[in-house]
Amino acid sequence: MSFPAPPQAPPVWNHTAEQILAEADQLIAANTQLYDTIAAITEPTFENVFAPFVKAENEERGPESIITFYQQVSTDKAIRDASTQAEEKLQQAGIEASSRIDVYRVWEKLNANAAFQAKLDDESKRLLKKVMTTYKRDGLSLPEAARKEVKDLKKKYSNLTLLFNKNCNEELGFLLFTRAELDGVPADVVDGFPAEGDKVKMTYKYPDVLPVLKYATSEETRKRAFLGNQNKLPANEKLLAEIIAVRAELAQKLGYETFSDYVLEERMAKTKENVLSFLGDLKGKLKSGGEAEIAELLKLKNAHLKARGLPESTHYYIWDHSYYSNLMIEQQYLIDDQKISEYFPIQSVVPKILHLYETLFNLKFIQVDENRSVWHEDVIQFSVWKLDNAEPEFVGWVYFDMHPRDGKYGHACNISIVPGYTKADGSANYPVTVVLCNFSKPTKDKPALLKHSEVNTLLHEVGHAIHDLMGKTQHSRFHGTGVSWDFVEAPSQMLEYWTWSPSELKSLSAHYVTGEPITDDLVASLIKTKHVNGGLAGLRQLHFALFDMTLHTVKSAEEATALDLDALWNDMREEISLFENGDTVSKGYGSFNHIGGGGYASGYYGYLYSEVFAADIYYTLFKADPMNVANGIRYRDTILRRGGSRDEMDNLVELLGRAPNSAAFLTEMGVAN
Structure with a gap:
């Protein structure tokens, strides 16, 4: 099959610091002009308000994302700083725009027009509802003095979270x-x-x-090493305390009891009571298993200490766990993580993962080797095509940035750069999406080798990119991963199951010297380790989730300020995850950018919550036949294609043929239903 030139060029990654700031100013000016125009309209209609608003929202998201992305990846500090400054400018201008009562009055009048409402298709009705809900959540229905207080708090909040993230990236x-x-x-x-x-x-x-x-x-x-890593960002300790207090005050000003109530109003879980009940129930089910796992690990620790001529211990510390959990897997399952990694050189794993997605979702990835448009020489670029019809259909661009460097985002994530949407003339705007990871670099003797857990991470993040690429919606805000935040992880979590499926895991492997696939015996042993110390793994996630909920269920800024973050972080970890702190105080919350600045405030529970849906989808559609292409395409078009343009629960019911349930999730967690 021959492939034509893509109908949409990739972004150009050659901005200077000055250009980044100039583009931010241009975007702000264009948006201000649009809002001024809307504010002057006395008879709002689809044509003079809704259509230009949608067009502007669609078209500005890509340029905004490009200039604010540099702070995550550029090797030039001046460019990173300009990118952060541009994001600050855009956020501050966005707060000003969302606070304009004159524009809100026009939208109120338009929303009350039954004839206008009747003309909208379902996705546009959903967009209109989101716009009006956002205005309410921005405080536009409040008296003028209260609106100003809300606006000032939002600006302060924006600056604090940007600084929190900047500190993380520059560490x-x-x-x-x-x-x-x-x-x-x-x-x-x-x-x-x-x-x-x-x-x-x-x-x-x-x-x-x-x-x-x-x-x-x-x-x-x-x-x-553990304490150094936990305490590496002392500047963020005070910042997080300020952020929590501002969130609590903002929620109060907007009429919510807590910041959690404000956040969860727009999530699938709906209320803090539902979230706390879910987490509390899971904690109760996992605790006895975790205690049994700790007891076995302590036995192993003491046997290890005795063999080295050292005194035995009655303590199992947080810095013990990675070591002894790995030692247990090596001794009891004969798994050497370093040896396993020899079968997963990154230069072969990436194309093999892409081939898996090509097969399951009927796609083709074509690597760009000449005239690449990238921000760093290590970055790999692909055009992506769907093969449902006789002629290939272009669906977008994806980039892979795999190795750490100074100034780069330090974890693993997917970032949507340009959203997909339908243009005013009916043609498509295609998505651009990025997979950022921080895997070991190649050495002079070996290529970059991935541990099994890193293969799992890569499959997960590429899963987010696939969600982005497969999206096909009218409006950019619903595209791809534009879903409820407590559902957004589910598609990627579901795809992680393929790294525990024997035939699929073997297909991803190729020894870096011989090219031979991983042996069946190694695969069988590795798969047996999937749930080793799984209770403790679940309890670790519960520590993060319950710490997050504790911070965001305070009822005032004063109550937030009175929180002892050190005590909460350390005491909750001992009580929930069961690992001892010894005589130490660690401050890992200072680098917890998921809740400090990453959008998961009162939302970290979503990683566990969405696993319920992920497990149900996998067990129902793929467990018996992981490479069932018919089910892959049905899943692609029911869940991924629709993004947030339809209620996620409606999509799940359509896909599963029933309401989702937690049976598969609890089986995976090793607890009784």
């Missing part, structure tokens, strides 16, 4: 260790640490710190 901390202190850590990892005199430098980037926590024989080394 450059490290620890120095002797090679003896790093005994047990793979030589490839230690050899990659820069030398500092007679020591080596371990940064807090994932490829550095995680192997130290997982493999260092010395408990003192693991303790230093």
